[in-house]
Amino acid sequence: MSFLSIHKDTHRIGEIVVAGPSLPLQKRFITHLCNEVVITGNSTVFGRSKITDELQIFFYGIGEKENYMDFAWDLVAPKMLGYVLVYNWFEGNSFASVQNLLNMLAGHTDCHGIVVGDVAGMPIHIEPSVYESGFSLSSKLYFALWDSTDKANAKSVLKILIDSLINHLE
Amino acid sequence: MRDQAHHIVIFDKSSLEVERLVQLLRDNSFDVTVLSNAQDAYQFCLVSQPDLIVFDIKVAGKEGLNFYRQIKNQYSTQRIPLILTTEEADHNKRVELIEMGIDDFVAKPYYAEEVVARIINLFQEFRPATFISKSVERGFIGSLKEMTLIDLIQTMELGKKSGVINLNRGDKEGQIYVNRGRIVDAVVEDYDSVERAYLHMLTWIDGTFYVIFQDVHLDSQLVSDNQALFKEGAKIIDQWRRAIGELPSLHTCLIAVKDENNSALSYPERSMLAHFHESRSILQAIDVSDFDDFDGLKIIKSLLEKGLLIKTDMHRTEKNSQHLALHHALETDKRDAKTKYSHIFSIFQRNKRSNADNHGSMNDKTDERAESLLTQHGRIKNNVQLTKAELLLIRQKLGK
Numbered sequence: 001m002s003f004l005s006i007h008k009d010t011h012r013i014g015e016i017v018v019a020g021p022s023l024p025l026q027k028r029f030i031t032h033l034c035n036e037v038v039i040t041g042n043s044t045v046f047g048r049s050k051i052t053d054e055l056q057i058f059f060y061g062i063g064e065k066e067n068y069m070d071f072a073w074d075l076v077a078p079k080m081l082g083y084v085l086v087y088n089w090f091e092g093n094s095f096a097s098v099q100n101l102l103n104m105l106a107g108h109t110d111c112h113g114i115v116v117g118d119v120a121g122m123p124i125h126i127e128p129s130v131y132e133s134g135f136s137l138s139s140k141l142y143f144a145l146w147d148s149t150d151k152a153n154a155k156s157v158l159k160i161l162i163d164s165l166i167n168h169l170e
Numbered sequence: 171m172r173d174q175a176h177h178i179v180i181f182d183k184s185s186l187e188v189e190r191l192v193q194l195l196r197d198n199s200f201d202v203t204v205l206s207n208a209q210d211a212y213q214f215c216l217v218s219q220p221d222l223i224v225f226d227i228k229v230a231g232k233e234g235l236n237f238y239r240q241i242k243n244q245y246s247t248q249r250i251p252l253i254l255t256t257e258e259a260d261h262n263k264r265v266e267l268i269e270m271g272i273d274d275f276v277a278k279p280y281y282a283e284e285v286v287a288r289i290i291n292l293f294q295e296f297r298p299a300t301f302i303s304k305s306v307e308r309g310f311i312g313s314l315k316e317m318t319l320i321d322l323i324q325t326m327e328l329g330k331k332s333g334v335i336n337l338n339r340g341d342k343e344g345q346i347y348v349n350r351g352r353i354v355d356a357v358v359e360d361y362d363s364v365e366r367a368y369l370h371m372l373t374w375i376d377g378t379f380y381v382i383f384q385d386v387h388l389d390s391q392l393v394s395d396n397q398a399l400f401k402e403g404a405k406i407i408d409q410w411r412r413a414i415g416e417l418p419s420l421h422t423c424l425i426a427v428k429d430e431n432n433s434a435l436s437y438p439e440r441s442m443l444a445h446f447h448e449s450r451s452i453l454q455a456i457d458v459s460d461f462d463d464f465d466g467l468k469i470i471k472s473l474l475e476k477g478l479l480i481k482t483d484m485h486r487t488e489k490n491s492q493h494l495a496l497h498h499a500l501e502t503d504k505r506d507a508k509t510k511y512s513h514i515f516s517i518f519q520r521n522k523r524s525n526a527d528n529h530g531s532m533n534d535k536t537d538e539r540a541e542s543l544l545t546q547h548g549r550i551k552n553n554v555q556l557t558k559a560e561l562l563l564i565r566q567k568l569g570k
Contacts, residue, residue, distance in 0.1 A: 014556045159568045
């Protein structure tokens, strides 16, 4: 936790929760976006992305289902920029788990969010524009495909979330 | 492919950089006009209403800043997206510029390709539905029946807010500019005097409004302060309500009855009657006449009592129904979003139940415990902690 405490008081910080049933996926997503990544002993990933000297984004990756209950949703949800729910496109259990998590988050918060299906290894070619655009499920919820082997894809996902926030901000 | 070419105005001094940008924009099917004088650029934007403006605030020193303020203060141009090209490298200064209302900025020297990409991006952002939502999200919308102009101004005065109150009567629209809670300007068609425009709009007790909060860089055009205007306004609204009490709706269309024996009428009555040779609403006739609102209303009432005006079957005409359309679009957008969201949500709820049937009790308990962490706080309201400027910086970085 020292990683957080060093920076939190001196910078403007946006917080994003990256959740889903598979911690390696979250870790990969966060690694693609962050300058620094820290994995804690209790299977949680923290990432920091420096935008400017004064502005940073913190990513909280929570991977294992048991960790959802330990995560301080009540503290983070009121102020976070949004959430990214990552699942493996090819696994039914992964999809079902994200459904439940989405049900919980969408039902009890009005945060912006994006559901991301990892299609790495898909035998057919997917046009880059498909990754970049995503589509809207509601005014604050999007869906996008993600190739977890491609760093640029994670940026596209985050861009969709940020665009959604900008469009809603007063 | 776009249905119609977007028109872009570039306000900058001539340079190879600008020429390259113009060429690339034209290659991408944009119509481009380049102007290097601030006043020419402003006048041109007023007339041509371009879809986007690209400008360098330092191009003409103070004139560049004035140009920006003029564009943002003029109702008809304030919603045109602006991209600033700047040599300003300081982060704080850039944030300041974005917070002033600049939609995007590009550091100079720039790659023309980057500017074109941003322009395309901005046009996607400012597509009509988004634009409507954005406009209203910065303020609020409502009916003048429920909230009068006086109520609106008093609300803004209490919060020391700045912005534009846009009013629509159905067939006419007007604007009241408020700076830190004080009325500084009032604009409505056919009324040159600011006081008269304000007093005229007080009689609009049936119609819609929307308020946009924004900086208003205008010196006050009014002699009276808010309190004096409120006092006068409350009196007028009361008198107006009593005056229209016995009349049909002011949007009712009337026509003059042909009667050769009009010699007994007063000059004002004959003059007003002449405006009803063709079907007109009461409001329209008052507007085109030389009489003020109260006198006009009194004369029409007299003509109705004498049976010289009769109702026609024509419905009220809504020449400028932008506000009503906006209101309608907003409501539809909200309804659609809610329906879509509820639909998605209900699917997940059903899926959750079926999942619960298929999975072990440990998983269910985990879900329940996690959910209880949220439900015990009710529905959590999220307030994004970063400003729009900061989010734009993030997006800019992601775009690289």
